[in-house]
Amino acid sequence: MVRAAVLRAQGEPLAVTDIVLPDPGPGQVRVRLVAAGVCHSDLSLANGTLRQPVPAVLGHEGAGVVESVGAGVTRVAPGDHVLLNWAPPCRECWYCLAGEPYLCERAADAASIPHATLPDGTPLYPGLGTGAFAEETVVSERATVKIPADVPLDRAAVLGCAVLTGAGAVLNTADVKPGQSVVVVGVGGVGLSVLQAARLAGASPIIAVDVRPEKEALALSMGATHFLLSDDTTAKTIRALTDTRGADVTFECVGSPAGIRTAWSAARRGGHVVVVGVGSAKAPVEFNALELYWFGRTLTGCLYGSSDPDVDVPRLLDHVQAGELDLDGLITAEITLDEVGTALADLPTNTGGRTLVRF
Known part of the structure; x- marks a missing residue:
């Protein structure tokens, strides 16, 4: 079992509790999270502005290390450093083939499929398909973007959305x-x-x-x-x-x-x-x-x-390494998983930049 911030019903506060993650199935990857940003979209999912099956593990701006992979996975391997992609393109639908992978017809599919359970067996859904407010998560290999091992994962997390x-x-x-x-x-x-x-x-x-x-x-x-x-x-x-x-x-x-x-x-x-x-x-x-x-x-x-993370993440990392994009300055607060509910509630009055959950 791993610890996660669970939304039991929209409009209710998050509760940090144990969840049960399965081993990754075919085409899936298990990721140990190092950091996750607290995004306003998470608040929109929590308060009902955006639709979200519940109970759910929110969080979508995450980075971590691949723990294990399921059958047929070729994109990443255990030990790889990855960003989570909350809108992974299928590369097969009309929009993907038209050069608009950010509009992929299947990008949101994972959010409606349980990825874990509560200890009593209740199915849990991953917020925006990633469930990053947890010590570990299981996602499709398409939802991972490999990044160089020398890029600090606690800073790289904000690349995933912000x-x-x-x-x-x-x-x-x-x-x-x-x-x-x-x-x-x-x-x-x-x-x-x-x-x-x-x-x-x-x-x-x-x-x-x-x-x-x-x-x-x-x-x-x-x-x-x-x-x-x-x-x-x-x-x-x-x-x-x-x-x-x-x-x-x-x-x-x-x-x-x-x-x-x-x-x-x-x-x-x-x-x-x-x-x-x-x-x-x-x-x-x-x-x-x-x-x-x-x-x-x-x-x-x-x-x-309008991005394709597979293409744009390497370009953005080039700008980071050249000193043209400041990830450190973007992160103005760091918290623990136990504090994520308070951070979400405080978003409407937040006077800083990104708040980062450190695992």
């Missing part, structure tokens, strides 16, 4: 060019990764927007050239900082209607608005027909940074 999503939004979805102006609405773990990637892409100015003044210093350290507190004048201030036009590219990293409208209003005519944050199906965003026509903006949803 950095792939945030940096991918900049480098893949928006393809930001040198000299373009960028706005980032919401500077949590993903937003901070957007800031870093915008700096890497040569954007200028890079304007961070958040509701919490405590985030200013962190945002500036991650690449922002300006920091604004979100209010009714935010879009006007951004236009003043961008030759009255508005920003070339804006990123919304919260998933709220207000944040999306701020990102929309802050973009120039013909600009690109990228929605990265995961919002609720019960939170409509309204646009009138005239503004959609008149401003000529592009509004794009961004899932997992």
Whole structure:
């Protein structure tokens, strides 16, 4: 048995308890977790914003060491260091063959299949298919990305979601060019990764927007050239900082209607608005027909940074090794597994970057 943070019902707090993991079956891999990031998507699963079969082990931004493999596994071997991929592509469906593996039809299949049990035999489901808030987990080999053994696993964990999503939004979805102006609405773990990637892409100015003044210093350290507190004048201030036009590219990293409208209003005519944050199906965003026509903006949803982890993780690690992406600065708190429930509950008022669970 291993210890895990279990969600017994959506809306209830997590409880750390023993679970029973099976040996890996054909095509499966058992991973001993070293670290896992606490992501807002985990909170959305816990509170019912996103659907999740329960009881479940949440956590999806994880890194660890392969303990054992099932029959037919060729991708990794015991002892390999890996990141967990919570949206593993099948490489066979229409989207995968069309070069959009982040939209794979089967990427979410594992989340609806039990991967472990409670000691009484009750089936447990892996949150987002990975179940990373546990000492160990069992996943499909497709859900592992091998990384070099000299990359610190406790830092590499944040690559699995925050950095792939945030940096991918900049480098893949928006393809930001040198000299373009960028706005980032919401500077949590993903937003901070957007800031870093915008700096890497040569954007200028890079304007961070958040509701919490405590985030200013962190945002500036991650690449922002300006920091604004979100209010009714935010879009006007951004236009003043961008030759009255508005920003070339804006990123919304919260998933709220207000944040999306701020990102929309802050973009120039013909600009690109990228929605990265995961919002609720019960939170409509309204646009009138005239503004959609008149401003000529592009509004794009961004899932997992439009990334292919097998391709993008090695590229991002190259930037890390070159000192162009700062994983240490992204992690602003470290906790134990017993503290993960409190960390989830505190996410709406968190003033830092990523909180990391250390095993």
